[in-house]
Amino acid sequence: YKSREIERRSLDVDGLKRSFLEWLVYSVGKDARAATRRDWFHTVALAVRDRVVDRWMDTTRSYYHEDAKRVYYLSLEFLIGRLLTNSLSNLGIINECRQALDRLGLSMDDVADSEPDAALGNGGLGRLAACFLDSMASQGLPGYGYGIRYEFGLFEQRFEHGWQVEYPEQWLQFGNPWEFARPEVLYPVQFYGRVEEFRDSVGERAYRWVDADRVLAMAYDTPVVGYGGDTINTLRLWSARATRDFNFGHFNDGAYMKAVEQKILSENLSRVLYPNDATETGKELRFKQEYFFTSASLQDILRRYLQHHTSFDNLPNKAAIQLNDTHPAIGIAELMRLLVDQHALRWDAAWEITRATFAYTNHTLLPEALEAWPVRMVERVLPRHMQIIYEINAKFLNRSKARGTGDNAKLSRLSLIDERGDRRVRMGNLAFLGSHKVNGVSALHTDLMKQTVFADFHEEFPDRINNKTNGITPRRWLKQANPALSELITSRIGEGWISDLEQIGALKEKADDLVFREEFRRAKRKNKKRLAAYIARQTGDEVQVDSIFDVQVKRMHEYKRQLLNVLHTVALYNEMRDNPTVSWVPVTKIFAGKAAPSYHMAKLIIKLINDVAKVVNHDPSVHDNLKVVYLPNYNVTAAEIIIPAADISEQISTAGMEASGTGNMKLALNGALTIGTLDGANVEIREHVGPDNIFIFGMTADEVNDLRASGGFNPREVIASNPSLKRALDMISTGVFSPDDRNRYHPILQALTDGGDHFLVTADFADYCRAQDAAMELYRDSEEWTRKAILNTASMGWFSSDRTVNEYAKEIWDVHPVKPVHEG
Numbered sequence: 001y002k003s004r005e006i007e008r009r010s011l012d013v014d015g016l017k018r019s020f021l022e023w024l025v026y027s028v029g030k031d032a033r034a035a036t037r038r039d040w041f042h043t044v045a046l047a048v049r050d051r052v053v054d055r056w057m058d059t060t061r062s063y064y065h066e067d068a069k070r071v072y073y074l075s076l077e078f079l080i081g082r083l084l085t086n087s088l089s090n091l092g093i094i095n096e097c098r099q100a101l102d103r104l105g106l107s108m109d110d111v112a113d114s115e116p117d118a119a120l121g122n123g124g125l126g127r128l129a130a131c132f133l134d135s136m137a138s139q140g141l142p143g144y145g146y147g148i149r150y151e152f153g154l155f156e157q158r159f160e161h162g163w164q165v166e167y168p169e170q171w172l173q174f175g176n177p178w179e180f181a182r183p184e185v186l187y188p189v190q191f192y193g194r195v196e197e198f199r200d201s202v203g204e205r206a207y208r209w210v211d212a213d214r215v216l217a218m219a220y221d222t223p224v225v226g227y228g229g230d231t232i233n234t235l236r237l238w239s240a241r242a243t244r245d246f247n248f249g250h251f252n253d254g255a256y257m258k259a260v261e262q263k264i265l266s267e268n269l270s271r272v273l274y275p276n277d278a279t280e281t282g283k284e285l286r287f288k289q290e291y292f293f294t295s296a297s298l299q300d301i302l303r304r305y306l307q308h309h310t311s312f313d314n315l316p317n318k319a320a321i322q323l324n325d326t327h328p329a330i331g332i333a334e335l336m337r338l339l340v341d342q343h344a345l346r347w348d349a350a351w352e353i354t355r356a357t358f359a360y361t362n363h364t365l366l367p368e369a370l371e372a373w374p375v376r377m378v379e380r381v382l383p384r385h386m387q388i389i390y391e392i393n394a395k396f397l398n399r400s401k402a403r404g405t406g407d408n409a410k411l412s413r414l415s416l417i418d419e420r421g422d423r424r425v426r427m428g429n430l431a432f433l434g435s436h437k438v439n440g441v442s443a444l445h446t447d448l449m450k451q452t453v454f455a456d457f458h459e460e461f462p463d464r465i466n467n468k469t470n471g472i473t474p475r476r477w478l479k480q481a482n483p484a485l486s487e488l489i490t491s492r493i494g495e496g497w498i499s500d501l502e503q504i505g506a507l508k509e510k511a512d513d514l515v516f517r518e519e520f521r522r523a524k525r526k527n528k529k530r531l532a533a534y535i536a537r538q539t540g541d542e543v544q545v546d547s548i549f550d551v552q553v554k555r556m557h558e559y560k561r562q563l564l565n566v567l568h569t570v571a572l573y574n575e576m577r578d579n580p581t582v583s584w585v586p587v588t589k590i591f592a593g594k595a596a597p598s599y600h601m602a603k604l605i606i607k608l609i610n611d612v613a614k615v616v617n618h619d620p621s622v623h624d625n626l627k628v629v630y631l632p633n634y635n636v637t638a639a640e641i642i643i644p645a646a647d648i649s650e651q652i653s654t655a656g657m658e659a660s661g662t663g664n665m666k667l668a669l670n671g672a673l674t675i676g677t678l679d680g681a682n683v684e685i686r687e688h689v690g691p692d693n694i695f696i697f698g699m700t701a702d703e704v705n706d707l708r709a710s711g712g713f714n715p716r717e718v719i720a721s722n723p724s725l726k727r728a729l730d731m732i733s734t735g736v737f738s739p740d741d742r743n744r745y746h747p748i749l750q751a752l753t754d755g756g757d758h759f760l761v762t763a764d765f766a767d768y769c770r771a772q773d774a775a776m777e778l779y780r781d782s783e784e785w786t787r788k789a790i791l792n793t794a795s796m797g798w799f800s801s802d803r804t805v806n807e808y809a810k811e812i813w814d815v816h817p818v819k820p821v822h823e824g
């Protein structure tokens, strides 16, 4: 047994090879000759798991042994992507694995390519959660992730005649080798029913929640391998199970569908991820999903705590619960219910414990993204929680009044209940009130939180709001996605940067090193070739590697202004056609990103970009000077191919509307120069890379506010005074890009003119073109371009999510690294 066990842990090429063959036969049940790429992927994944499980148990055992304070990251989304390369790289055996597969006549890239993305998120918020998991494990912090194990992740995007069409994303179709089912970790979660009042043993008023429907939450655990493989943390995802899979009564009456109805309905709770990225759906099932995973997670957290503790007084010193936006904010009422109703704590004691345990991160100021659930629905779905929310609200408003807040308008803004129209529960206010710390995700965003959505709360609780500027994990977004550049960096400064990205600053002095510049260009070129091949496979477009790869990859949303980019593309197209003799710097405009299925304007802009691409890419008069590509199905894996190949990073949101952005950090770290507004983290990126190494344009957030407040902005005037903008808009409105439907883009023109151009596309157009021209001009001087690109890479150390989670750990969670004791 001992030798077999050691065999399963061996990290050398032969040991791995033997394990692969063993797993293939005994677990996957395939003969090497008959095995498919997917079989080999499962085989390798299972063999890697072997090398993880022992340390995983050691890590968890150490947390118990030290009764360490843990941080619990509650998120409805974890945009993980693939795990094979990440796990192998963090274990430090990626080369050994590549060699072992090689000896079996297999290509590591092919095997890795057959892993589906775990697309359990929409965009920024979900990916940030995944980067935080990697950083907490890599920093040795006892961090657990809690979320939902969606059967269907974010939809697969395909283009049919240039239109986005959604297809179900069945990532679990062939099983998921990374997860461990935990049928013994099962919690009941209730919905509906009613509340009964009674007198408890000491005659105090007490409440019980009765006649409720029950669903079971079952856990699936995925190991989170930290860099170096020392700490292996846990991501626990909940799957919904019916309390009774089969109702024989109905079956015997021949009501076969009814017999399994409850099962299907229950399991709908973890069926699919809602694909909305910044627009509240208001759907009851979404609200139930939020409560389902939050309740199961809190029950699990209290069970773990009670293994070492009898009273709850110490809970805030043993558990820090982070709310990833308002999606798990119902957790505040749920913890109150568990502490008061189930563990008979006094209200005030329970409230103090709750507030000291929770913290809340806000990720958006967009009004339409702030969750506010109808009181009538909350009352019906969670009757006891609505009571608790009313009590929290009453106590809070009385406190405010007692402290002298007499202004009724302010009190109604502070209230957890929006009394206007159909009364709604403001989840942002509940999250703020029930947390001891509230943070924004970039310096500008945090300031705007204090000035806008939480201005009244900031006055009531002046030291609660703090800033935690986002970050990205350098493991996935540089070491793994860009081996060419990583090896070059390591060859100069060693590999310390991988776990301490600030060390990358040492490259600044290489910016003037001609040899290093040449090697830097070579790495970029290699990545551009790889992307060009990927584009050819995906869309059939042939792109020039020498052209500027001008990249805008993110969810499709009007505030992110992909429309501004395509209007510039049309203007550039016209300029190139007007001046065929000019030696143009060739440009390849690369777009990628999904639109929420019900977001019609966003889908229309996707169609416009595809229509413009069709015309431009087939116009011999601009031949290869301009190409437009829209890559379908943007996800984590696509990002890992696109980002290392980018020359220009488009971060052009209307100032004040992008909370932070994280793609901006990934692109700059991989040596792209940013064209951007002073929005979100762009402001801090400029501070770190230096104003000469970034192309800033457009109005600032204050200028945007002033312009809005002035009411004096007239887009028609701006259009009339800018010939290239007018010409571009005229071409779009007259059907030059949509001869099959000349009025197709009427809604876009409408929004830009009579609609008031809310996102100020026309207002920023001229300055955007100026910045674009400056970038294209600079690109002619490849030495200077490379120097600035190197300075960007070298200046992104601070934007590591290791720095971010360490700030959370010190200033919000008060948790400390635990060094796992590895037995044997």
Ligand SMILES: CCc1ccc([C@H](C)CC(=O)N[C@@H]2O[C@H](CO)[C@@H](O)[C@H](O)[C@H]2O)cc1
Pocket (backbone or CB within 6 Å): 122, 123, 124, 125, 126, 128, 276, 277, 278, 279, 280, 281, 325, 363, 364, 369, 370, 371, 441, 470, 658, 659, 660, 661, 662, 680
């Ligand atoms: C209710 C529907 C819904 C779903 C998701 C969201 C997210 C908060 C949207 C989101 O992903 N926000 C992005 O979060 C990133 C991580 O902090 C930031 O970098 C982005 O700027 C922000 O748009 C809002 C509303």
